[in-house]
Amino acid sequence: MARIPHLAGSAALVEIDPAAYGFVEEGAVGTGPFSGRMFMRSRIGMGWSWSLAIIGLLVPLACQAGDERKQLAYEAVDRNAATMAAISDAVFYFGELGMQEFESTKLLKGTLEAAGFKVDLGGAGMPTNFWAEWGSGHPKIAIVTEIDALPGGSQTPGEFARKPIVPGAPGHMEGHNTHAGVASTAAFAVKQAMQRYNIPGTVAISFGPAEEQLASRPFIVRAGYFKDVDAIIYLHIRDSLATGYGLQNYAAISSIFTFHGKTAHGAVNPWDGKDAVDAVELMDIGFDKLREHLRPSYRAHRTITNGGIQPNIIPDTGQIWWFVRDASMPAAKGTYDKLVKIAEGAALMTGTTYDVKYAASAWPQRVSRTIAEAIQKNIDAVGVPHWTAEEQQFARDFQKSAERPVVGLRTAPEALGERRQATSSNDNGDVSWVVPAGLLNFPSSVPGIEYHEWHAAVTPVSSISHKGQAVGAKVLAASIIDLLTSPELLAKAREEFERESKNTPYFSLLPSEAQPPTDLNRADMDKFRPEMRKHYQDVAPRFN
Numbered sequence: 001m002a003r004i005p006h007l008a009g010s011a012a013l014v015e016i017d018p019a020a021y022g023f024v025e026e027g028a029v030g031t032g033p034f035s036g037r038m039f040m041r042s043r044i045g046m047g048w049s050w051s052l053a054i055i056g057l058l059v060p061l062a063c064q065a066g067d068e069r070k071q072l073a074y075e076a077v078d079r080n081a082a083t084m085a086a087i088s089d090a091v092f093y094f095g096e097l098g099m100q101e102f103e104s105t106k107l108l109k110g111t112l113e114a115a116g117f118k119v120d121l122g123g124a125g126m127p128t129n130f131w132a133e134w135g136s137g138h139p140k141i142a143i144v145t146e147i148d149a150l151p152g153g154s155q156t157p158g159e160f161a162r163k164p165i166v167p168g169a170p171g172h173m174e175g176h177n178t179h180a181g182v183a184s185t186a187a188f189a190v191k192q193a194m195q196r197y198n199i200p201g202t203v204a205i206s207f208g209p210a211e212e213q214l215a216s217r218p219f220i221v222r223a224g225y226f227k228d229v230d231a232i233i234y235l236h237i238r239d240s241l242a243t244g245y246g247l248q249n250y251a252a253i254s255s256i257f258t259f260h261g262k263t264a265h266g267a268v269n270p271w272d273g274k275d276a277v278d279a280v281e282l283m284d285i286g287f288d289k290l291r292e293h294l295r296p297s298y299r300a301h302r303t304i305t306n307g308g309i310q311p312n313i314i315p316d317t318g319q320i321w322w323f324v325r326d327a328s329m330p331a332a333k334g335t336y337d338k339l340v341k342i343a344e345g346a347a348l349m350t351g352t353t354y355d356v357k358y359a360a361s362a363w364p365q366r367v368s369r370t371i372a373e374a375i376q377k378n379i380d381a382v383g384v385p386h387w388t389a390e391e392q393q394f395a396r397d398f399q400k401s402a403e404r405p406v407v408g409l410r411t412a413p414e415a416l417g418e419r420r421q422a423t424s425s426n427d428n429g430d431v432s433w434v435v436p437a438g439l440l441n442f443p444s445s446v447p448g449i450e451y452h453e454w455h456a457a458v459t460p461v462s463s464i465s466h467k468g469q470a471v472g473a474k475v476l477a478a479s480i481i482d483l484l485t486s487p488e489l490l491a492k493a494r495e496e497f498e499r500e501s502k503n504t505p506y507f508s509l510l511p512s513e514a515q516p517p518t519d520l521n522r523a524d525m526d527k528f529r530p531e532m533r534k535h536y537q538d539v540a541p542r543f544n
């Protein structure tokens with residue numbers, strides 16, 4: 001009766017990603033007579049090639065000055081803007097769910113290997129776990145992000161009305177496809193600067209599978225990928241150019257408790273039965289009695305996943321699936337341990353036995369203030385894209401059509417600040433307890449258009465997205481160059497990390513025999529892939 005002995009095959013902690021959510025800025029509007037619809041219909045061809053042609057013209061003056069190493073990286077991003085868009089757009093049309101990112105990782109492997117990167121695909125027991133790096137030794141700086149899509153997210157780009165590309169199919173209604181282009185282009189730009197200026201060290205990219213189901217990072221950490229990494233930067237799309245610091249979200253533990261009893265006729269010989277669903281109910285009641293004695297920061301929620309068959313059959317199996325959360329992992333683990341004792345008690349009271357399966361876990365994602373301050377300087381230097389009047393008009397039309405506040409696109413980066421700790425969770429939290437972590441959001445979506453719904457799949461291949469990706473790649477590359485070239489910055493981030501984690505050393509929630517749920521979403525992708533394949537873009541993007 002280990003605490004969390006097995007990994008449940010398909011059960012995981014499905015979560016909205018709080019890092020993705022911005023707030024709506026007032027007054028960020030432009031004007032223009034252009035009807036943005038056609039402009040935004042930017043599949044391959046006119047759309048991205050046209051919009052990219054102007055990106056190079058729109059670099060704010062501020063980033064023309066300063067560090068020439070960064071300048072070289074900015075030029076590499078501008079020169080490869082079409083390649084970056086081609087990568088992100090191809091991944092959009094792959095629309096692959098977590099653990100099934102086969103086409104996306106294949107394309108990225110080809111692109112990054114052609115650019116001289118060493119690619120490790122399939123590590124940590126996950127066929128779509130992707131790690132790429134260039135260079136050698138320290139400092140080693142990694143970009144941490146993800147490229148999975150969401151179920152039911154298929155939507156035709158540029159269309160305000162619901163119009164799936166393939167009905168029922170998954171799709172990028174959070175824009176994780178953009179992470180592919182930004183991360184690889186930024187890493188390439190850093191490589192160019194490292195080569196030209198003989199900057200020692202390593203630049204790496206980690207595309208972790210199945211972020212949307214919190215399914216991979218504890219395994220990637222356990223496999224040791226971050227052991228020799230000096231710092232990471234989380235990368236995520238948003239409607240703004242921003243960083244932040246502090247704890248971003250909650251710790252979470254997800255486990256499934258199954259009780260085993262003895263069946264009997266409910267009327268004829270119920271005294272021979274041992275009711276497993278009684279145990280489920282008693283576990284629920286037992287936890288309700290505990291709630292009064294828990295700290296106010298806790299969260300716990302459950303669903304009964306097996307509640308018997310019919311009333312006259314004493315059920316020999318009952319099952320209940322729990323999420324336990326708190327502001328820190330030790331606090332969540334403390335509550336979780338009590339939950340396990342309650343399961344023991346419920347089994348004792350009913351004469352049943354039980355087992356408990358680990359489903360998922362996540363440490364709260366914490367972000368370094370030191371690294372955030374460095375990133376903010378680059379944000380302020382690069383600035384937000386210069387949106388055209390047509391793009392602003394498109395954004396306002398879209399917001400109006402989606403019944404959101406009509407505010408257009410943001411015309412300034414966010415100021416640096418500590419973010420409020422969200423009570424939801426994100427599996428890349430584990431990484432931030434083994435290595436100092438920064439955070440970068442780039443402005444590739446429309447304010448007020450929330451993720452995890454089909455509206456958010458309208459713009460990920462638009463010129464708005466492409467221009468947001470370009471500034472994101474520049475800020476990311478510049479920030480990695482800072483981390484590679486400033487031992488003081490890295491030492492300060494390390495000292496801060498040690499100080500903050502002294503009282504909360506990382507421990508893995510994974511049972512030793514746990515294996516990643518690699519079958520996750522396989523049936524769904526097998527069902528939809530043949531139709532989706534017809535919309536794949538036949539591209540082989542190459543950096544130059």
Ligand SMILES: [Zn+2]
Pocket residue numbers: 017020174176211236
């Ligand atoms: Zn996300």
